[in-house]
Amino acid sequence: MPQIVRNVSQLREIVAGWKADGDAVGVVPTMGALHDGHLSLVRAARGDCARVIVTIFVNPKQFNAPADLLKYPRTEEADAALLAPLGVDVVFAPPIEEVYPSGFATTVSVSGISDPLEGAHRPGHFDGVATVVAKLFGMTAADRAYFGQKDWQQLQVVQRLVADLNLAVKITGCETIREADGLAMSSRNAQLSTDARACAPALHAAMQRAAAAIRGGAPVPLVMKAARAEVLDAGFDEVEYIELRSALMLERVSQLDGPVRMLAAAMIGGVRLIDNIAV
Template identity: 70%
Template sequence: MRPVIVRTVAELRAMVRGWKAEGAAVGVVPTMGALHDGHLSLVRAAQRDCKRVIVTIFVNPKQFNSADDLAKYPRTEAADAALLAPLGVDAIFAPMPDEVYPEGFATNVSVGGISTRLEGLHRPGHFDGVATVVTKLFGMTLADRAYFGEKDWQQLQVVRRLVADLNLPVEIVGCPTIREPDNLARSSRNVRLSPEARTIASALPREMAKAAGAMRAGGPVHPTLDAAKAALLAAGFDEVEYIDLCDAETLLWIDELDGPGRLLAAAWVGGVRLIDNIAV
């Protein structure tokens, strides 16, 4: 049996208030659709913690820097609903754009500091779009807990900062990255890779793991990162936007590994932009 698909905030809130009147904890898994096993792992995590689970499907125009990228983003609602059906999700919230951003919408949520590095440098305004829609989704769903994948590590830290700073009554739960057999992180964008590009893409997690191991063993940070970038380009990547070692929580760049670090990277292959991160 497929989950109920809800289109309006009024209908969703009425449903959630009924659940809460029964004492049920409510979890939300925010997505942009094109679901894969990574998303389903978030749903399962939510179901372990919460009596009721909502999956949101909304391709958020405010977090795209390119109209072309927005147009190309896969929209597969029927297939997504079919994937969710065996899991017994309680509702899919799939609003139209004007339900989320009605005429006259004029508010922007911006998280300073942590959002300005890495992805923030290469995708100006992206995290403002993320922060704005996430704030809205928390208010729309009235969720007690929200589940995000660690693949988008910077996004996870931005959302945690947002919730802490604004005292939002929702617990943010980070869940491990789900990977392919060759360790490429699962992503909705992977389906756009040609067979050749998909083979090349496996070099990203491989070279990141090699660099992380070298730095854990005491290797110098910057030469190790330079070597990893060169190896990715030699493997066939078209461009490496960044491969950086950062503090795991603040995402400030670090020159020496003396605490919990995170290695984060973004690179292009075959016209597709891939991101990944691993603990160091």
């Protein structure tokens, strides 16, 4: 089993020893409830780095709804067992007071790229993400960090954070891992009822059809309207957004000109699912 560390001072002592030996350190930041998507990030880190840290911390600052924070799955023992065969050196699982001690008063905010989409629907979410990611980079002193492309906007926010603050960590974005029926793997999928789980792949399927239509020259506004209706007809309760955006700056686009992503967020059975694909 990987060593579980709960305080920064012990972690820094371990990492200092690795770096004295010239070992590159990779970090995979997670909130736990690990699945094959997370494990693919760990394998990527293991392939690049002599030492690998997986962080498990359910970050309260990135949740908008207290109820959502409370019901987020916490499965540390099972997570550690999943990581054991992958050669993870340390699981850093700090308590809240270690990350946000009494008197904590700093917020990291990445403007612009964090404003639309998730930023518009979850005010303050990306401030919480940027703050905890900056802290985790400082705590782990990692050389490389690994994030999934399923959270595409988050990946762009982290890239901008690192560039703007001249942080000495290389960010690697890894492909979204999907279930056999196309549903993007997510810790939240465990909260889906049987009926909701059966309907959930319709989001990705609608996006795939919409992307094909756009590549075929169909008008973007009409395609996006049809995709929204298709997702609702499939049994989703709400579509918060399904939009075509430039891949890097996330500006709204109406035609294929440079790298483009289709991004979506929708609610089904009280569970919020997000997805994105290249167009």
